[in-house]
Amino acid sequence: MNWLRSLLIACAVAPAAFGQGVRMSADFLPLSVGNRWVYDVVNADGRTVSQVEFSVREHTIVKGRSFYVLTNFPFALQSGSEIHLVRYDKGEKQFLRVLDDMEGPLFLADGSAAEVLEADSSGLPQKFVLHSGVMDVTFQRGVGITEVRMQTQSAKIASARIGQGAGPGAIPTAGSASPKTPAAEKAPGAAQQAGIPLPRTPEQKMKEQAAHVGSITDDNPLLIVDAVEVPEGHKFSLIVKNTSDKLLPFTFSSGQSYDFAVIDPSTGQEVWRWSQHMFFVTQVRRSEAIAPNRQWLFEVVWNHRDNNLNPVPRGTYTIVAFVSTKPELESDSLTIEVK
Numbered sequence: 001m002n003w004l005r006s007l008l009i010a011c012a013v014a015p016a017a018f019g020q021g022v023r024m025s026a027d028f029l030p031l032s033v034g035n036r037w038v039y040d041v042v043n044a045d046g047r048t049v050s051q052v053e054f055s056v057r058e059h060t061i062v063k064g065r066s067f068y069v070l071t072n073f074p075f076a077l078q079s080g081s082e083i084h085l086v087r088y089d090k091g092e093k094q095f096l097r098v099l100d101d102m103e104g105p106l107f108l109a110d111g112s113a114a115e116v117l118e119a120d121s122s123g124l125p126q127k128f129v130l131h132s133g134v135m136d137v138t139f140q141r142g143v144g145i146t147e148v149r150m151q152t153q154s155a156k157i158a159s160a161r162i163g164q165g166a167g168p169g170a171i172p173t174a175g176s177a178s179p180k181t182p183a184a185e186k187a188p189g190a191a192q193q194a195g196i197p198l199p200r201t202p203e204q205k206m207k208e209q210a211a212h213v214g215s216i217t218d219d220n221p222l223l224i225v226d227a228v229e230v231p232e233g234h235k236f237s238l239i240v241k242n243t244s245d246k247l248l249p250f251t252f253s254s255g256q257s258y259d260f261a262v263i264d265p266s267t268g269q270e271v272w273r274w275s276q277h278m279f280f281v282t283q284v285r286r287s288e289a290i291a292p293n294r295q296w297l298f299e300v301v302w303n304h305r306d307n308n309l310n311p312v313p314r315g316t317y318t319i320v321a322f323v324s325t326k327p328e329l330e331s332d333s334l335t336i337e338v339k
Contacts, residue, residue, distance in 0.1 A: 024093060025093065029088075029144045030143075030162050031086065032056060034056060035144075035162050036056075037145065037159075037160045038157070038159045039051060043153055044152040044153070049153075053071075053074075054070050055071050056068050058294070060294065061288055065087060067098070070084055070086055071084075072084065073097070083099065084098075085097060094106075112130055113131045114129070117129060125141070127139065136148070136150070143162065214242075215249075219243070220243050221295075223240060223321065225237070225238050225320070225334050235300070235302075236274075236300050236302060236319060236321065238260070238298045240290065241295040242293060242294055242295065243293070244292060245292045247290070247292060250289065250325050251286075251287050252287075254280045255284060255286075256278075257323070257324055258321065260319065260320070261319070261322070262302060263318040263333075264317060265316060265318050272305065272307055315338060316335060317337075318333045319333065319334040320334075
């Protein structure tokens with residue numbers, strides 16, 4: 001029976017654990033695009049029987065929240081589903097995952113207990129074991145999960161690549177040590193045995209991140225607007241596509257991200273605007289980004305009424321979509337027929 005199958009059976013008989021989760025700092029599982037962990041699966045006799053691995057593939061925005069996309073997280077299966085979307089919640093100080101379209105703690109909570117194995121001079125944990133009753137998971141600051149033990153098998157870290165990516169919100173590989181004396185230099189054993197490079201300087205990180213971040217141009221992003229007839233009227237869609245191989249950042253000055261307008265081509269007057277009767281939080285500066293070669297999709301339905309909620313006459317109308325940055329990005333126009 002392979003490792004994932006064993007883990008699935010164990011989690012299926014374990015009590016549900018969707019409580020507060022285990023509170024920990026973000027660098028106990030460094031999430032940055034390009035990070036990768038490989039583990040040897042060892043049986044009770046100490047013989048390596050297989051390998052499992054996972055990596056951080058990309059960064060994405062799901063329903064307004066920032067997530068990292070994993071190839072597959074092998075240490076938290078529930079009901080046969082695989083974990084692919086993970087984020088760190090700074091307020092709750094825990095890692096969250098999406099499972100069956102629901103968000104919850106990535107690691108088991110109910111009945112869990114943490115045992116600190118190593119701490120720095122100030123008492124801050126550097127390495128600890130999470131005992132859940134189903135499995136024991138060992139975390140090391142700046143490295144991530146170094147070992148998982150359960151029943152007759154265990155997974156031990158064989159190699160890792162930390163800090164090679166430059167995704168948004170990249171987490172340093174060092175612990176709480178000062179930049180002049182990184183934790184990995186003071187106690188290099190576990191990190192270097194895992195094949196992890198020494199932490200980069202702040203200047204190196206800034207240069208690497210800048211090299212992977214693009215900017216808005218006349219050609220990027222690509223705005224694609226479409227309209228289809230629906231029983232309620234017309235459904236408008238706007239695709240905002242990052243056509244580059246770099247992260248594309250956007251800055252918004254309110255809670256509004258997009259807009260649609262309907263124009264009467266015979267007069268040039270605006271007939272309807274989606275945001276006309278909407279409420280947005282104002283004076284809130286926020287930043288979002290589209291991963292390389294990824295896109296956003298926005299959709300609204302126009303019920304063939306004007307801004308005063310009166311039915312519009314039959315005829316031809318022009319549709320334009322916007323991305324609500326400063327300055328605003330405007331799509332090419334599209335013509336529709338109201339019958």
